[in-house]
Amino acid sequence: MKQNKKKQTALYPCHCTFVPPYVLDRLSKASEATVSQETREAARASLTQDNQIRANRASQAANTPKPGDVIEGVMAPPKGTAGREVYSCASQWGEPPPYALMRGEGDPLTADDAVNAAYNHGGAVRDYYKNKLGRNSIDNLGMNQIHNIHFGVQYVNAFWDGTKMTYGDGDGAIFTNFTKDLDVVAHELTHGVTQHTCNLIYKDQSGALNEHFSDVFGTVIEQAIDGKTAHDADWLIGDGVMGPVLTGEALRSMRAPGAAYDNPIIGKDLQPDHISRYYFTPWDNGGVHINSGIPNKVFYLVAMDIGTDKAALIWYDTLQKLPPDAIFQTFAVYLTDSARLLTNNGQVPIGTTQTVRIALKEVGLFPIV
Amino acid sequence: MRIDLQGSGGFANLKLAYHADTDTLPPAQAEELLKLVESSRVFDLQQSDLTPALHGVRPMYFLISFRYLKGTDKDL
Numbered sequence: 001m002k003q004n005k006k007k008q009t010a011l012y013p014c015h016c017t018f019v020p021p022y023v024l025d026r027l028s029k030a031s032e033a034t035v036s037q038e039t040r041e042a043a044r045a046s047l048t049q050d051n052q053i054r055a056n057r058a059s060q061a062a063n064t065p066k067p068g069d070v071i072e073g074v075m076a077p078p079k080g081t082a083g084r085e086v087y088s089c090a091s092q093w094g095e096p097p098p099y100a101l102m103r104g105e106g107d108p109l110t111a112d113d114a115v116n117a118a119y120n121h122g123g124a125v126r127d128y129y130k131n132k133l134g135r136n137s138i139d140n141l142g143m144n145q146i147h148n149i150h151f152g153v154q155y156v157n158a159f160w161d162g163t164k165m166t167y168g169d170g171d172g173a174i175f176t177n178f179t180k181d182l183d184v185v186a187h188e189l190t191h192g193v194t195q196h197t198c199n200l201i202y203k204d205q206s207g208a209l210n211e212h213f214s215d216v217f218g219t220v221i222e223q224a225i226d227g228k229t230a231h232d233a234d235w236l237i238g239d240g241v242m243g244p245v246l247t248g249e250a251l252r253s254m255r256a257p258g259a260a261y262d263n264p265i266i267g268k269d270l271q272p273d274h275i276s277r278y279y280f281t282p283w284d285n286g287g288v289h290i291n292s293g294i295p296n297k298v299f300y301l302v303a304m305d306i307g308t309d310k311a312a313l314i315w316y317d318t319l320q321k322l323p324p325d326a327i328f329q330t331f332a333v334y335l336t337d338s339a340r341l342l343t344n345n346g347q348v349p350i351g352t353t354q355t356v357r358i359a360l361k362e363v364g365l366f367p368i369v
Numbered sequence: 370m371r372i373d374l375q376g377s378g379g380f381a382n383l384k385l386a387y388h389a390d391t392d393t394l395p396p397a398q399a400e401e402l403l404k405l406v407e408s409s410r411v412f413d414l415q416q417s418d419l420t421p422a423l424h425g426v427r428p429m430y431f432l433i434s435f436r437y438l439k440g441t442d443k444d445l
Contacts, residue, residue: 156381156383157378157379157380157381157383158379158380158381159378159379159380175381178380178381184380187380188380238380238381241381251380251381251382266383283377283384284377284378284382284384285378289378289382
């Protein structure tokens with residue numbers, strides 16, 4: 001079934017089309033300078049049996065759809081039905097012809113684990129928002145989820161670009177495939193939710209709050225699917241995509257911002273856990289992934305007291321009310337107000353407002369108007 | 370041509386860097402890189418074309434600097 005070519009072309013305004021593929025390829029391998037080839041090969045071999053890897057790759061290479069391919073029996077769901085659409089970028093960068101749809105809503109399992117992972121995790125995220133928070137998909141109007149997998153060559157990242165998800169396959173040593181980890185999918189889809197609610201400006205403190213909400217619902221949904229409570233969850237973000245070379249590390253820790261990683265390959269976790277240690281940097285849009293550690297710690301503390309799902313209710317309420325240019329102090333005020341409101345209507349326990357104030361104080365924030 | 374490219378952002382927020390001077394690369398590699406730069410039409414771009422919208426997330430951003438010893442320099 002042919003997809004809407006015109007719309008697909010408009011959906012992929014790549015920010016990187018001017019970057020030569022050769023340069024991006026080198027970027028994706030930048031870490032080779034610090035990790036020996038022997039280490040990388042040993043790490044890859046230890047992940048699974050070598051022969052099985054080779055067999056799978058040969059099979060996938062033979063069956064990998066190319067941009068523009070139409071796969072028999074696979075259909076995109078109607079728009080506005082909160083349906084899932086998983087496409088393969090077939091290792092392409094930039095704007096190609098329409099990607100091949102690998103699995104649409106209701107379609108059966110495929111032979112590609114990454115397709116199935118994106119599909120399953122996308123469903124878990126959609127269902128949590130619907131069943132626990134009453135939200136009809138990303139925009140609350142049934143927006144379909146679009147997942148583009150196998151982006152580029154050994155691309156060590158994933159992102160939401162305003163309309164769709166894109167995932168790299170990782171390099172197999174430092175990072176694995178980014179569809180593999182539920183909190184990646186939940187994190188990125190939550191950027192869409194933020195975009196369609198308070199639309200926090202992606203810079204400085206409002207940008208850090210944008211990142212924070214994505215980490216919150218990334219971990220909330222992962223805990224829900226894994227059957228974990230706040231007390232037995234790991235509170236780590238991105239630990240599931242760490243490859244064999246960085247096993248045991250994570251990208252962020254909500255329990256202990258600043259302790260997620262420390263190694264010569266990706267450096268040291270710079271996240272602060274207190275406003276007095278706010279990190280000023282011109283990079284990362286003013287440190288949006290770094291300073292999110294401060295509100296992340298607040299969520300952890302509140303969840304440990306009243307439970308993760310109850311804390312999520314407060315955060316979701318706040319997410320819908322914040323102004324786009326909210327700073328941490330604004331967040332503190334709105335969060336406390338949400339806690340008070342939800343306590344008043346019985347959705348969270350009495351004493352929650354005080355719990356939130358204590359947690360905010362712990363990181364140096366005071367909900368004073 | 371001297372190329373300095375740095376990027377960060379996305380889920381992993383790795384700060385990656387790539388530097389090259391085509392004068393010091395093997396000829397075949399230098400030629401390929403120059404062709405890629407030319408085909409990307411990066412010199413036709415204006416900074417305003419690339420400035421990320423601050424509303425909503427932008428996946429990654431790159432700081433790219435192209436320098437010729439003579440002629441046009443371009444920073445994006």
